[in-house]
Amino acid sequence: MNWMRKLALTTAVVVATAGPIHAEEIKFGLLQDFTAVYTFVTGQYNQGQRDYLTLVNEEGGIGGNTFTAIVRDTGNQPQRGIEAYNRAKEEGAILFDFLSTPVSAAILDQAQADKNIVITPVHGRGDASDGTVFPYIFPVMATYWAQAANLVEYMKQTGGLEGKKIAIVHIDSPFGREPGPILQALSEQEGFEFRAFPYASPGNEQSAAWSEVRRYRPDYVMIWGAGGGQAVSVRTAIQNGIRPEQIHSVIWLAETDAANVGPQMKGVKRFEATASGMDHPIIQRIQEKVITPGKGAGETANVGNSYYNLGVATMAVAVEAARLGAEAGGPMNGDALKAGFEKISGYDAEGLMPAVTITATDHQGGGAGRVSEWDGEKWVPVSEWHAAYPEIVRKVIEDSAAHYGK
Numbered sequence: 001m002n003w004m005r006k007l008a009l010t011t012a013v014v015v016a017t018a019g020p021i022h023a024e025e026i027k028f029g030l031l032q033d034f035t036a037v038y039t040f041v042t043g044q045y046n047q048g049q050r051d052y053l054t055l056v057n058e059e060g061g062i063g064g065n066t067f068t069a070i071v072r073d074t075g076n077q078p079q080r081g082i083e084a085y086n087r088a089k090e091e092g093a094i095l096f097d098f099l100s101t102p103v104s105a106a107i108l109d110q111a112q113a114d115k116n117i118v119i120t121p122v123h124g125r126g127d128a129s130d131g132t133v134f135p136y137i138f139p140v141m142a143t144y145w146a147q148a149a150n151l152v153e154y155m156k157q158t159g160g161l162e163g164k165k166i167a168i169v170h171i172d173s174p175f176g177r178e179p180g181p182i183l184q185a186l187s188e189q190e191g192f193e194f195r196a197f198p199y200a201s202p203g204n205e206q207s208a209a210w211s212e213v214r215r216y217r218p219d220y221v222m223i224w225g226a227g228g229g230q231a232v233s234v235r236t237a238i239q240n241g242i243r244p245e246q247i248h249s250v251i252w253l254a255e256t257d258a259a260n261v262g263p264q265m266k267g268v269k270r271f272e273a274t275a276s277g278m279d280h281p282i283i284q285r286i287q288e289k290v291i292t293p294g295k296g297a298g299e300t301a302n303v304g305n306s307y308y309n310l311g312v313a314t315m316a317v318a319v320e321a322a323r324l325g326a327e328a329g330g331p332m333n334g335d336a337l338k339a340g341f342e343k344i345s346g347y348d349a350e351g352l353m354p355a356v357t358i359t360a361t362d363h364q365g366g367g368a369g370r371v372s373e374w375d376g377e378k379w380v381p382v383s384e385w386h387a388a389y390p391e392i393v394r395k396v397i398e399d400s401a402a403h404y405g406k
Contacts, residue, residue: 024065026322026332028053028315029088029096031103033076037171037202038227040256041307042099046071047298048311049097051290052282053319054297058289062323065332074098078106089114094334095318099123101175112136115334117341121314122147122251122273126178126393129364130401131342136334138341138363140317140356144250145393146367147271148179148222151248152186153388154269154371155220161190167213169206169233170224172198179224179250181396186389203229206236214240226252231260234268244268248371254306258374266376273369274313274353276379278304281350282312306379309352316349317341317356317365354385367393 030049032042053067061067070088074081081103085096095117098104104124111118112135119138120128126145128137142150155161168183170176176198183194195216197209203225213221221242223233230253237247244267253270261268278284283304290296291303302308325340326332341358344365348355356365367387372379387393 024332025068025092026062026065027068027070027088027091027093027095028318029070029072029085029093031070031072031074031081031084031088031096032099033103034073036076037229038076038099038252040227041252041254043298044254044256044302044305044307045099045311045314047296047302048308048313049315050297051286051303051308052312052315054290054295055282055286056315056319058295059285062319063326065322065326067319067322074100074103076100076102078103081106082110085111089116094332094337095119097121097314101125101178102173105174108134108137115338117334117337119314119318121317122310123175125400126182127397127400127404129362129367129397131360131363133401133405134363136338138358140314140341140358140363140365141273141353142251142271142367142369142387143364143393143397144175144178145182145396146364146387147250147273147369148182149186149367149393150271150369150371150383150386150388151222151269152183152190154383155248156190157383159219161192164192164219165216166192166194166220166222167197167216167218168194168222168224169197169199169209169213169237170222171201171203171226171229173201175226176224179222181400182393185392185396189392199225199229201229202227203232206232210236210240210242213237213242218242219246221247223247223249223253225250228260231257234261234265238264251310251369255379256305256307263376265374268374269371269382270374270379271369272306272372272379272381274306274310274349275351275381276304276306276309280309280352282316282352283309286312313349313353316352317344317347320344320347364397366390 121141126143128134199206199209249270321340324343325336354368
């Protein structure tokens with residue numbers, strides 16, 4: 001039974017536990033888009049999240065407490081997201097992940113008023129990294145601004161930027177427009193020109209945008225979409241004379257997209273915030289204690305894929321925050337979890353991700369990542385874990401957060 005059928009059977013999915021439910025369940029609301037724009041992403045990402053929580057429960061929980069995942073479909077629609085949030089909140093959820101920039105933006109003010117945690121790993125508002133303005137919002141990984149900066153830095157190191165043209169081809173949504181401010185700041189410093197080429201959601205048809213890109217004659221191309229539209233971007237770019245080596249993607253490009261594109265995908269670059277593959281201690285323990293015993297949340301073939309491992313890493317950080325928050329004693333609520341997040345220091349999920357350090361002012365955790373390249377069979381890192389242009393990224397974050405605060 002695949003994850004779509006499982007989701008259809010129930011509106012809330014409770015992660016299996018090794019034994020009876022303990023005195024306190026820590027409930028996470030994983031309210032995501034399973035049916036609209038990000039379906040190819042969400043299924044594997046959410047599966048990794050749930051499998052990691054099952055692993056934690058199988059290994060005894062945190063201080064005897066177990067984790068429950070409440071899983072519902074928002075269809076990437078803000079109103080459905082608000083309704084799902086309110087239901088999960090009534091059921092006791094204290095942390096939420098919408099994996100949707102439009103939905104997380106719609107929930108942001110309400111969640112903060114409720115003192116509930118919203119994590120926005122590799123999505124959402126970049127300025128939410130400023131914990132002084134967004135105290136209950138935690139990007140926890142490189143925001144879209146940090147991702148764009150990392151890609152631009154890689155272009156500079158491999159081909160130079162002065163006098164060059166960068167085309168950014170993006171889905172016409174808040175998510176797609178998110179890189180604009182950082183690209184503007186970087187273009188002023190590095191002397192390159194950039195131009196945005198939007199296409200309508202969900203991205204099944206992009207020919208008009210790419211015809212304009214062909215006339216623009218860029219030196220580099222950034223693709224900024226998710227789900228099935230990403231494979232369309234790569235194929236259509238190549239059809240319009242863009243070489244694979246010129247294409248640099250936001251994090252949402254994975255093994256599934258490579259399979260859909262075929263051999264032409266070789267040479268395409270992407271940003272990544274977590275390592276892919278099975279050769280990681282956490283993934284191996286999931287295989288042993290969750291997948292092999294038949295307690296997994298989806299298709300076994302997904303284990304170790306990019307989106308699956310990303311989902312695992314998000315919950316690893318969240319569980320670490322719960323562990324640290326529980327050290328103070330008392331009930332586990334939004335404030336306790338917030339305190340736990342802000343104690344995370346040098347945490348790398350046993351090597352699955354770059355080390356993150358989260359503070360009261362920096363909820364992004366440093367913004368590190370790297371660039372990888374599709375070699376025809378797998379993603380191969382072509383840079384080291386690091387944060388690119390950190391001073392510029394932080395200034396854009398603080399300026400935007402200050403404007404939002406007003």
